[in-house]
Amino acid sequence: DAKTTQPPSMDCAEGRAANLPCNHSTISGNEYVYWYRQIHSQGPQYIIHGLKNNETNEMASLIITEDRKSSTLILPHATLRDTAVYYCIVRVVSPANAGKSTFGDGTTLTVKP
Amino acid sequence: DAGVTQSPTHLIKTRGQHVTLRCSPISGHKSVSWYQQVLGQGPQFIFQYYEKEERGRGNFPDRFSARQFPNYSSELNVNALLLGDSALYLCASSWASGGTRPYNEQFFGPGTRLTVL
Numbered sequence: 001d002a003k004t005t006q007p008p009s010m011d012c013a014e015g016r017a018a019n020l021p022c023n024h025s026t027i028s029g030n031e032y033v034y035w036y037r038q039i040h041s042q043g044p045q046y047i048i049h050g051l052k053n054n055e056t057n058e059m060a061s062l063i064i065t066e067d068r069k070s071s072t073l074i075l076p077h078a079t080l081r082d083t084a085v086y087y088c089i090v091r092v093v094s095p096a097n098a099g100k101s102t103f104g105d106g107t108t109l110t111v112k113p
Numbered sequence: 114d115a116g117v118t119q120s121p122t123h124l125i126k127t128r129g130q131h132v133t134l135r136c137s138p139i140s141g142h143k144s145v146s147w148y149q150q151v152l153g154q155g156p157q158f159i160f161q162y163y164e165k166e167e168r169g170r171g172n173f174p175d176r177f178s179a180r181q182f183p184n185y186s187s188e189l190n191v192n193a194l195l196l197g198d199s200a201l202y203l204c205a206s207s208w209a210s211g212g213t214r215p216y217n218e219q220f221f222g223p224g225t226r227l228t229v230l
Binding site: 034036045085100101103104106 | 146148157158161169171201203220221222
């Protein structure tokens, strides 16, 4: 699985958009980009994933660059409850590794009033 | 629908003891994975089981073992506990990938907090 690089911490004002970057320059063509977040030592929570197109769901948007070497998770209107550690993961998905994710140290997002 | 459940929630052991942690996946999920998360770090992959077979193992010593049962629940066993085994142990379940769904997301349980004294 490709390695990812994320800034260790970021701040965001409540109500503003939070843009969390992730570099995955060694990503291969069949690897998906996944984002998870972890709130205060709870289990990580799935947010969104994508292959090469931009994706949006009720929680966030995922923007993947055309060369797929980086991506940005966007929380459109951050709230205090979005304060968490955000993990960007890239991996090939197959029955052989359906359950293996390689986590880095993530980005600690602090949403401030 | 119930999410991934883990038991116990917290556990305190002493060095040299062994421990068994349990996980029940989301109904219909056949893949269960175990992760260790030391304070301040991201989760580290320990094992993956799919259809009751080990499909992957992380860089952990043989003191760590696991198994998956016919109902797809799973146990993680750790023998000869060390102080460094103190961590949050996370279980995640997912369905098999392939076919019209080449991707799959993992759903994590709340974890078991193990403290080794």
